[in-house]
Amino acid sequence: MKAPRELIAYNDLKRIILEPGFCILCGACEAACPVHALRVEGNKLNYLFDCSKHMEFCPICYDVCPFTDALLLETLGFVTDAPNRRESIGYYRKIVLAQSTDEKLRELSHSGGVVTALLLHGIKTDFIDSAVVSESEEEIPIRLRPSVSLVPDDLLAAVDCKYFPSAVAKAFGKAVHEYGRAEIAFVGTPCQVRAIRKLEAWEHKIINSLKIVIGLVCLWSFSFPELAKFLEKSYGIKASNIQRIDMDKEYKVLTKDKKQISIPISEVEEHTLDICRMCEDFTAELADISVGGAHPLIDWSIVIVRTEVGEKLLEDAVKAGGIRVKSIEEEPEVYRHFVEMALLKRQYAIKEMEKRKEKGELVPPS
Numbered sequence: 001m002k003a004p005r006e007l008i009a010y011n012d013l014k015r016i017i018l019e020p021g022f023c024i025l026c027g028a029c030e031a032a033c034p035v036h037a038l039r040v041e042g043n044k045l046n047y048l049f050d051c052s053k054h055m056e057f058c059p060i061c062y063d064v065c066p067f068t069d070a071l072l073l074e075t076l077g078f079v080t081d082a083p084n085r086r087e088s089i090g091y092y093r094k095i096v097l098a099q100s101t102d103e104k105l106r107e108l109s110h111s112g113g114v115v116t117a118l119l120l121h122g123i124k125t126d127f128i129d130s131a132v133v134s135e136s137e138e139e140i141p142i143r144l145r146p147s148v149s150l151v152p153d154d155l156l157a158a159v160d161c162k163y164f165p166s167a168v169a170k171a172f173g174k175a176v177h178e179y180g181r182a183e184i185a186f187v188g189t190p191c192q193v194r195a196i197r198k199l200e201a202w203e204h205k206i207i208n209s210l211k212i213v214i215g216l217v218c219l220w221s222f223s224f225p226e227l228a229k230f231l232e233k234s235y236g237i238k239a240s241n242i243q244r245i246d247m248d249k250e251y252k253v254l255t256k257d258k259k260q261i262s263i264p265i266s267e268v269e270e271h272t273l274d275i276c277r278m279c280e281d282f283t284a285e286l287a288d289i290s291v292g293g294a295h296p297l298i299d300w301s302i303v304i305v306r307t308e309v310g311e312k313l314l315e316d317a318v319k320a321g322g323i324r325v326k327s328i329e330e331e332p333e334v335y336r337h338f339v340e341m342a343l344l345k346r347q348y349a350i351k352e353m354e355k356r357k358e359k360g361e362l363v364p365p366s
Contacts, residue, residue, distance in 0.1 A: 008052045009062035010037070018045065020362045022067050022275040024221070026188075027146070027170025028195035029061035032204055040167040043225070063202055066194040067275060069365035074201035075194060075286055079306045088342035090285030091306055097294055097334065098303045098314070098325045108156065110246060111293040114301040114323060115214060118289070119155050119185055121317040128211050131155060131185040132175055134166035142242045143224055146171035148179055163245050164224045165273070169195045176206040183211040189218040190281035197286045212309050215284020217292025217302075219247055219345055220269075220276040227271040235261055248295050248341070278356075278363055280349045282342040289314060294334045302328070302338050 017023055027040045037051040038061060051058065063070040082091035089095075098114045100106055105113030105120075122128040133155070134144040144166040149155045168188045175181045186196050193215045200207045228239040237253060246252040251263040284290045289310030294300040303325075305311045317323045328335050353363045 008055075008057070009059040010047065010051060013062045013065060013068075014047075016062075016362075016365060017065055017067060020274075020364075022364050024066065024191050024273065024275055025165040025167055026066060026192045026195045027167035027173075028064045028066070028199060030167070030170045031173030031206060032060045032064050032199060032202070034058065034060070040170055043165075043223075060202065060204070064195060064198040064204070066191040066198065067364040067366050071198045071201040072366055075197040078197055078200065079286055079288075081308075082306050086339075088339050088346060089283050089304060090281075093305045093307070093311055095328045095335070096303050096305070096314075096325045097297070097300050097328055097331060098291075098318075098323050099300045101321060101324055106299045110244070111291075112299045112301040114291050114303060115187060115216070116155050117322045118214065118291075118313055118317055119149070119187070120152050121320055121322045122185055122212070122313060123149075123152055123155070125316065125320070127183070127313060127316070128185045129183040130175055130179065130181040131187060132168050132172045133187045134168055140239050140242075142239065142245055146174075148175045148181070150179065150181075163220070163222050163247065164227075165221055166192075168192050169199070172196060172199075172210075173206055176209045182209045184209050185212045185214060186210060187214045187216065188284075189216050189221065190284040190286075191218075191275075191279060193284045193287045194281070212289070212313060213287045214310075215287025215290040217283055217290060219282065219341065220272040220279075222268065222271050223273055227268065230268065230271055234267070235263070237261065246293075248293070275364060277352045278349050280346045282345040292338070294331070295337050297331060297334055300334075302334060 023045055025040050030038045030040055035051050035054045037048050039046050039048055062068050079091045082093045085091045100113030100117035105116050119131045131149040133147055133149055135147040137143045137145055144164050146166050146168045148171055169192060172186055175184050193213055196213060231237040241255050242253055243256045244254050251265055251268045253261045283304060288307040290304040291301050294302045305314055318325055356363050
């Protein structure tokens, strides 16, 4: 039986999500709050004032949090018209391998430049008028900040792989309220995608500006301060000298002076965000189109098309010559490995939650 909900949802959010340390800092609650009582700043969600003094009842910040039990069935409705479903991947129309035809984009990206190529095509053809993404900070490229990309050049600073939190749902609200955008592409990890879909299921007024959701395949995100300390202490790598990070069965760090260090996942695991260890979604199952690395191929992505709007954007980009695709059947090892990683994440999360329940520790409702 569910515990009774309070009239002001922040009290539930604080007790069930914030105090146990389950907040992913996506900023959906800030974007949704009708009285602007919440703000993501740095590594913390701040409660600016007592919102109960301005309203008698409000459930929204709890409802749109990606790790609460609200609106879960409603969010599935955005993808369930797809004809295929696999337990570890979710609903889908088709799965292909893809890469940008632009060599520069491939060099800038983690896995073929597909996300950037899709967004560039969308902006150039007026399919979208902006994109909410994460971009690297100039001094420390692995530290991310949310960004609203308005023109093609803005997108070149965006990253298509995320290992640290970024308040992209908050940035979506900014794209609507401050920039007046009406055809927005939202790019995020599975939890961030769930947050934007919850806003959509809630029928929040800002969601009328959402055009397409692009999901980034994600194993885990990390605490930036903790991981930075670990890398400097154990491997002598300063965060400011890290150019990029890749993660598959190893944690690979590429420095600005082109050195590559491979670190066992077991060594960095303890620096993952607590909530990530209990997340089962590897493939961003609620996105219109999901994109991830196609290991062991270099400069290719695996692309899961889930909805009609996702299919249209990909097909149009292919027809325009911005993206090339090939059948997933041509590379059975890629698909096998991808499914293996999805299952690994799900099984790990289930075991972690069972272990915590046995100890009497809290787990997220969803």
